[in-house]
Amino acid sequence: xxxxxxxxxxxxxxxxxxxxxxxxxxxxxxxxxxxxxxxxxxxxxxxxxxxxxxxxxxxxxxxxxxxxxxxxxxxxxxxxxxxxxxxxxxxxxxxxxxxxxxxxxxxxxxxxxxxxxxxxxxxxxxxxxxxxxxxxxxxxxxxxxxxxxxxxxxxxxxxxxxxxxxxxxxxxxxxxxxxxxxxxxxxxxxxxxxxxxxxxxxxxxxxxxxxxxxxxxxxxxxxxxxxxxxxxxxxxxxxxxx
Numbered sequence: 252x253x254x255x256x257x258x259x260x261x262x263x264x265x266x267x268x269x270x271x272x273x274x275x276x277x278x279x280x281x282x283x284x285x286x287x288x289x290x291x292x293x294x295x296x297x298x299x300x301x302x303x304x305x306x307x308x309x310x311x312x313x314x315x316x317x318x319x320x321x322x323x324x325x326x327x328x329x330x331x332x333x334x335x336x337x338x339x340x341x342x343x344x345x346x347x348x349x350x351x352x353x354x355x356x357x358x359x360x361x362x363x364x365x366x367x368x369x370x371x372x373x374x375x376x377x378x379x380x381x382x383x384x385x386x387x388x389x390x391x392x393x394x395x396x397x398x399x400x401x402x403x404x405x406x407x408x409x410x411x412x413x414x415x416x417x418x419x420x421x422x423x424x425x426x427x428x429x430x431x432x433x434x435x436x437x438x439x440x441x442x443x444x445x446x447x448x449x450x451x452x453x454x455x456x457x458x459x460x461x462x463x464x465x466x467x468x469x470x471x472x473x474x475x476x477x478x479x480x481x482x483x484x485x486x487x488x489x490x491x492x493x
């Protein structure tokens with residue numbers, strides 16, 4: 252996949268949520284690889300369709316799926332990951348939507364990645380399984396600023412650093428938690444990796460994501476750093492299912 256470090260700030264969050272309500276789930280972001288293409292109806296396209304079908308079948312029951320189909324120049328590799336709290340039916344719907352949408356957005360690219368609120372789907376003609384994706388990142392931030400950014404940033408880093416450790420040592424590579432800021436106000440956080448990463452690789456990926464917070468979300472009430480192998484999020488309101 253092509254290298255891309257992209258700052259993507261959401262300033263009209265309420266409007267975006269309104270659109271999502273009206274039109275259904277919409278992608279957060281997507282990237283099409285420009286390094287290699289295939290032609291319609293060739294063997295790579297056939298293998299890619301099989302791979303996406305396999306991921307649609309595998310992923311909902313566990314929340315994660317991976318695999319490869321084909322040989323040599325026609326081989327394709329892929330993963331699908333659903334957010335750790337997402338129900339199997341919603342996971343299935345998200346991966347299916349992702350498969351359909353990425354085909355429209357990147358019809359002849361041998362590699363592509365698409366993110367939704369509930370899932371991630373990624374494929375490539377290069378074997379990326381078990382490797383940290385250091386190339387594909389984007390950011391989202393809340394428009395609202397906090398009143399005491401220095402203390403808030405410190406607390407945010409404290410919470411996410413603990414969640415990064417928790418997530419990296421779990422089978423599902425997923426952790427959520429909360430931290431009390433002041434009376435009646437809490438900070439909520441999430442950390443998640445794709446399951447193909449080792450404990451050390453997951454922790455490294457999440458630490459790298461946390462290190463990018465000052466670039467996107469300094470002093471913001473909420474923010475997300477989202478990559479091809481891991482993601483973090485914090486808000487001052489609950490945003491995952493119990």
